[in-house]
Amino acid sequence: MNFKGRDVISVRDFSKSDLIYILKIAKEMEKEKPKLLDGKILAALFFEPSTRTRLSFESAMFRLGGKVLGFSDEKVTSVKKGETVWDTIKMAERYSDVIVIRSPVEGSARLAAEAASIPVINGGDGANQHPTQMLLDLYTIQKIKKKIEGLKIGFLGDLKYGRTVHSLAIALSFWKVEMCFIAPDALQMPEHYIKELREKGIKCHKTSDVFEVSPKLDILYVTRIQQERFPDPLEYEKYKNAYRLDITLLDHIKKELKIMHPLPRVGEINAELDDTEHAIYFEQAANGVAVRKALLALVLGKEK
Amino acid sequence: MKERRIPAIKDGTVIDHIPSRDTFRIIRILNPQEFKYPINLALNLDSKKMDSKGVIKINSRFLTQSEVNKIAILAPNATVSIIKNYKVMEKIQVKLPEELVGVLNCTNPVCITSKEIVISKFKVLREEPLEVKCHYCERVYGKDEVEIKR
Numbered sequence A: 001m002n003f004k005g006r007d008v009i010s011v012r013d014f015s016k017s018d019l020i021y022i023l024k025i026a027k028e029m030e031k032e033k034p035k036l037l038d039g040k041i042l043a044a045l046f047f048e049p050s051t052r053t054r055l056s057f058e059s060a061m062f063r064l065g066g067k068v069l070g071f072s073d074e075k076v077t078s079v080k081k082g083e084t085v086w087d088t089i090k091m092a093e094r095y096s097d098v099i100v101i102r103s104p105v106e107g108s109a110r111l112a113a114e115a116a117s118i119p120v121i122n123g124g125d126g127a128n129q130h131p132t133q134m135l136l137d138l139y140t141i142q143k144i145k146k147k148i149e150g151l152k153i154g155f156l157g158d159l160k161y162g163r164t165v166h167s168l169a170i171a172l173s174f175w176k177v178e179m180c181f182i183a184p185d186a187l188q189m190p191e192h193y194i195k196e197l198r199e200k201g202i203k204c205h206k207t208s209d210v211f212e213v214s215p216k217l218d219i220l221y222v223t224r225i226q227q228e229r230f231p232d233p234l235e236y237e238k239y240k241n242a243y244r245l246d247i248t249l250l251d252h253i254k255k256e257l258k259i260m261h262p263l264p265r266v267g268e269i270n271a272e273l274d275d276t277e278h279a280i281y282f283e284q285a286a287n288g289v290a291v292r293k294a295l296l297a298l299v300l301g302k303e304k
Numbered sequence B: 001m002k003e004r005r006i007p008a009i010k011d012g013t014v015i016d017h018i019p020s021r022d023t024f025r026i027i028r029i030l031n032p033q034e035f036k037y038p039i040n041l042a043l044n045l046d047s048k049k050m051d052s053k054g055v056i057k058i059n060s061r062f063l064t065q066s067e068v069n070k071i072a073i074l075a076p077n078a079t080v081s082i083i084k085n086y087k088v089m090e091k092i093q094v095k096l097p098e099e100l101v102g103v104l105n106c107t108n109p110v111c112i113t114s115k116e117i118v119i120s121k122f123k124v125l126r127e128e129p130l131e132v133k134c135h136y137c138e139r140v141y142g143k144d145e146v147e148i149k150r
Helices: A016-028 A052-063 A085-095 A108-115 A131-145 A163-172 A191-199 A210-216 A233-239 A247-252 A281-299 B020-029 B065-074
Strands: A041-046 A067-071 A098-103 A120-125 A152-156 A178-182 A203-207 A219-222 A258-260 B012-019 B039-045 B053-059 B079-084 B087-093 B099-101 B121-126 B131-134 B140-142
Touching: A016 A131, A016 A281, A041 A052, A041 A085, A052 A067, A052 A098, A052 A120, A052 A131, A052 A281, A085 A098, A085 A108, A098 A108, A108 A120, A120 A131, A120 A281, A131 A163, A131 A219, A131 A258, A131 A281, A152 A163, A152 A210, A163 A191, A178 A210, A191 A203, A203 A210, A210 A247, A258 A281, B012 B020, B012 B065, B020 B039, B020 B053, B020 B065
Parallel strands: A041 A067, A041 A098, A098 A120, A152 A178, A152 A219, A178 A203, A219 A258
Antiparallel strands: B012 B053, B012 B079, B039 B053, B079 B087, B099 B121, B121 B131, B131 B140
């Protein structure tokens, strides 16, 4: 499979065999490969704040022997003076070999990919797509469960605005899995996603009661209620404390259940769960480095 | 004899089999204020093919392909007839292309197409009921939500 020169913009751009291949390369990237991207430069263009995505991309590039240039605040760039994404990319592609872009503006990564002659990786574009998060989530599930097929996966929290949930659900639908969407009605998974999943033969179940489905689950994927996505602040206040998982959850789950979270969390998982064998969210974040190493190597044609 | 609700035109275009409720929307996207000659329209007409249809007759004006594409968004079963000297010279069944380039506006305020000068692109996911997806922000729109460029 040849990924050289490809852009990584949306979950919709991948086939099942693409995903399997990326997961395979990510596993190989757990090993040290300090010279693999020697002489290559990553332009990390972060138009909005990010902790995990930026740091893990930088870590991935450094661990493969490459270098990173870029910015992590739009205010220090010419974008502040009115420069367009298009022009910023036209400049950055001449300074680097691969670009990662993160922006609150939806579709900016797709436009960047059209502007650039070098590969572009989407590090998150507003509420739209965050494909590298989706891939590290998928990688974490496969790594911990040794399979994807047949799993029962619960998604909890803000399923309406949560892009990670949307992308992961679409990616998982390549396998025969069961999905439970746990959220207050107002934050439930959008109906068009449920319809699409059901058309692909995925068993979907909706509820607002986590304990109704938790005893059956293999994975519980928890998300933050995202204040920044709510058009009405009063609506946010109504739902911000909708779910707060604590130690009492342990009475309602299988011994093998694993809890995931794309982080940051703001109270939806009590720290008392961190030390249980169920919590894998920090390991999940750490897997971001292997997955991003794999993507950088793949799009630069250097995975072998 | 069949009653004629709108007078025949000598030269021009007849758009037939429009869903009645969309007749005014179609007239609006054709920018009728820029037409020099009379336009006749009728709606709530009986039809064998559909519940109730609208018809638009435009005198001395022929539509461009882009205008025909716009009609297809709202009325995928419409027929467009070119009339010359009171005779139907050509009958075109409108057809929605797989991709609509520069035809629709994405109304998502945080879409890149609302921030920078970008030619809009939409993929047609389904013709009836219409569902289109913005190539950039990937938002999906139904027939009542699409904003057609004028």
